[in-house]
Amino acid sequence: MTTEAAKKRIEELTDQINEHNYKYYVQAMPSISDYEFDMLLEDLNKLEKEYPEFADENSPTKRVGGDVVKEFKSVRHKYPMLSLGNTYSEEELTEFDNRVKKIIGDNIEYVCELKFDGVAIGLTYIEGKLSQAITRGDGEKGDDVTTNVRTIKSIPLQLKGNDFPKEFEIRGEIFLPIKTFEKTNAERIEIGETPFANPRNSAAGTLKMQDSSIVAKRGLDSFLYFLYGKDLPFKTHYESLKKAKEWGFKISPHMQRCKTLYEVFNFIKEWGKERENLPYDIDGVVIKVNSYQQQNELGFTSKTPRWAIAYKFKAESVATELLSVSYQVGRTGAITPVANLKPVLLAGTTLKRASLYNADQIAKLDLRVGDIVFVEKGGEIIPKITGVDFSKRTSMHQLKYIENCPECGTALIRKEGEAIHYCPNELGCPPQIKGRMEHFASRKAMDIDGLGIETIELLFDAGLIHNIADFFYLNKEQLLSLERVGDKSADNLIKGIEDSKKIPFERVLYGMGIRYVGETVAKKLALHFKTIDAIENACLEDLLQTEEIGDKIAESIIEYFKDKRNLEIVERLKQAGLQMEIHPDSIKQPVSDKLKGLSFVISGTFEKHSRDELKILIELHGGKNQSGVTSKTTYLIAGEEAGPSKLEKAESLKIKIINEDDFIQMFQ
Numbered sequence: 001m002t003t004e005a006a007k008k009r010i011e012e013l014t015d016q017i018n019e020h021n022y023k024y025y026v027q028a029m030p031s032i033s034d035y036e037f038d039m040l041l042e043d044l045n046k047l048e049k050e051y052p053e054f055a056d057e058n059s060p061t062k063r064v065g066g067d068v069v070k071e072f073k074s075v076r077h078k079y080p081m082l083s084l085g086n087t088y089s090e091e092e093l094t095e096f097d098n099r100v101k102k103i104i105g106d107n108i109e110y111v112c113e114l115k116f117d118g119v120a121i122g123l124t125y126i127e128g129k130l131s132q133a134i135t136r137g138d139g140e141k142g143d144d145v146t147t148n149v150r151t152i153k154s155i156p157l158q159l160k161g162n163d164f165p166k167e168f169e170i171r172g173e174i175f176l177p178i179k180t181f182e183k184t185n186a187e188r189i190e191i192g193e194t195p196f197a198n199p200r201n202s203a204a205g206t207l208k209m210q211d212s213s214i215v216a217k218r219g220l221d222s223f224l225y226f227l228y229g230k231d232l233p234f235k236t237h238y239e240s241l242k243k244a245k246e247w248g249f250k251i252s253p254h255m256q257r258c259k260t261l262y263e264v265f266n267f268i269k270e271w272g273k274e275r276e277n278l279p280y281d282i283d284g285v286v287i288k289v290n291s292y293q294q295q296n297e298l299g300f301t302s303k304t305p306r307w308a309i310a311y312k313f314k315a316e317s318v319a320t321e322l323l324s325v326s327y328q329v330g331r332t333g334a335i336t337p338v339a340n341l342k343p344v345l346l347a348g349t350t351l352k353r354a355s356l357y358n359a360d361q362i363a364k365l366d367l368r369v370g371d372i373v374f375v376e377k378g379g380e381i382i383p384k385i386t387g388v389d390f391s392k393r394t395s396m397h398q399l400k401y402i403e404n405c406p407e408c409g410t411a412l413i414r415k416e417g418e419a420i421h422y423c424p425n426e427l428g429c430p431p432q433i434k435g436r437m438e439h440f441a442s443r444k445a446m447d448i449d450g451l452g453i454e455t456i457e458l459l460f461d462a463g464l465i466h467n468i469a470d471f472f473y474l475n476k477e478q479l480l481s482l483e484r485v486g487d488k489s490a491d492n493l494i495k496g497i498e499d500s501k502k503i504p505f506e507r508v509l510y511g512m513g514i515r516y517v518g519e520t521v522a523k524k525l526a527l528h529f530k531t532i533d534a535i536e537n538a539c540l541e542d543l544l545q546t547e548e549i550g551d552k553i554a555e556s557i558i559e560y561f562k563d564k565r566n567l568e569i570v571e572r573l574k575q576a577g578l579q580m581e582i583h584p585d586s587i588k589q590p591v592s593d594k595l596k597g598l599s600f601v602i603s604g605t606f607e608k609h610s611r612d613e614l615k616i617l618i619e620l621h622g623g624k625n626q627s628g629v630t631s632k633t634t635y636l637i638a639g640e641e642a643g644p645s646k647l648e649k650a651e652s653l654k655i656k657i658i659n660e661d662d663f664i665q666m667f668q
């Protein structure tokens, strides 16, 4: 292929992929299969590798992320990011309407939109390309999160059509759909992270992550709702959004032009009910004056536009008695206080419990047992207590947060800067032990058939198992001694345990339940260190050399192996015959074929990887290693003090010379 042809093909593929992306993520109407889509993406990936000079920063291949940002740049907003005035009642909305009409008269049209409960974002497009994405920050300055925003599939990197302004900003909301939020939380709980309280916090947390490849996997979505720019070619807001939709932005279909306040109230009423059926959270309705000219006449107060207002839904709330507070202990030892309530009906369900989150929340509410409390079901999935009816208070006794674990009696700890109390007795506290065992036996870890939480509880309560290593020393008689375990299930369980001894090392490592060591981290550790002994003996610096491992994970691994009891468990797992070294096939097993057909020569020393690691990476991604430069070499990866003869030969054969970062880019 000539360079010219490659350039053209890259452009064609980019357009095609962008169009399919739009059909899938914005219109929810895909026209090709996932497989066909992946093939197109792969073709583009390969061409961009071969011709990096044509790889655009807005290429759809950038959607998978990979760039890591240590600190987000603070950037001044071109147009301050204001918030909106809030109202909760029809009266206040009528006052807003009166204020508007007083200035611009009766001839008015409003646009009603949903008020999405996410994180506000400002996207700047220059010549149709996404150039910058900034968070609200303090309204004057926000964080540049462009790298992360590029991974959000419903945000166009390249606009469609050709009638967009040369430069403009579009504002909107980034959010996490409820289903995706639930999945994210389940995963967080699994690796011992505190779950997010609601989809909004989850979206905010995700947008500020340093590693964009994790953001890419989280499933953030967007709705855009306002345009800024010099001399925008529109007369009305409605028109601007219709055009923005044509350019490829995700614009909510649920908006309506209203001539009267009556229509506005109806829109609000309708969505007050319908919101339950939306796959994302909304917390109200936004009402905007449609005409740009009228918007200009109305102008702004110091904080908010006078031409728009947010009507916020009141969360449904009831009053009931707080009977008691109980404390739950999770697999990681995190304590969750739960309010036990006198049963009461709220939004169609009988409520008996509400989350209290943590000690600070209890103190803030100044709760006492016997209080009449207000309970709300807002955006949060679990109902929460929002306040106390102090006029009805009879109890004198302030609630005192527990100091000891309700399950094992150990004194609780609270790490600096964290809101949550933990029971530190990881190896002696029953729910923690049982939780860890359940995790160990789970599908993604050891995948032991027939070993669910019920069986684990039976075995644990009978005193037959105390930690994960004990599974491998159980015999059939012991199992038969348990209630509800017959001959067949005992055999199955023994077989399941035996079979699990073949489970590869990276999954054993994941199953061990070291805090913050999830599936991906376990894989990276296994690949880097190769044996459990090497991980056990690694110091902090060694661990930090591993891809994707930062301070928090490294410290947690060091902590784990400092404890003699853990060392004993590991030793017994080894004795039992589990895989404690990476299988040579796992090393060779390709992770991707992004480097397929490419041959590499490595010369010199490198910052991030050793030469051996680079060689493994090449093979892992389907490439070939060569010892010397020949006409068949595709790239010479040159580090510090690369051999001059290799460099010369590469130059004379016109072979591309790249550095370590260029190389890493190729498969990330």
Ligand code: IVH
Binding pocket: 082, 083, 084, 113, 114, 115, 116, 117, 119, 120, 172, 173, 225, 226, 286, 305, 308, 310
């Ligand atoms: S218009 C000057 N429209 O709610 C125009 N905002 O409480 C300002 N929001 O700052 C924004 N949905 O973060 C607008 N359809 C919508 C919205 C919306 C959610 C957010 C936005 C805003 C906040 C105000």
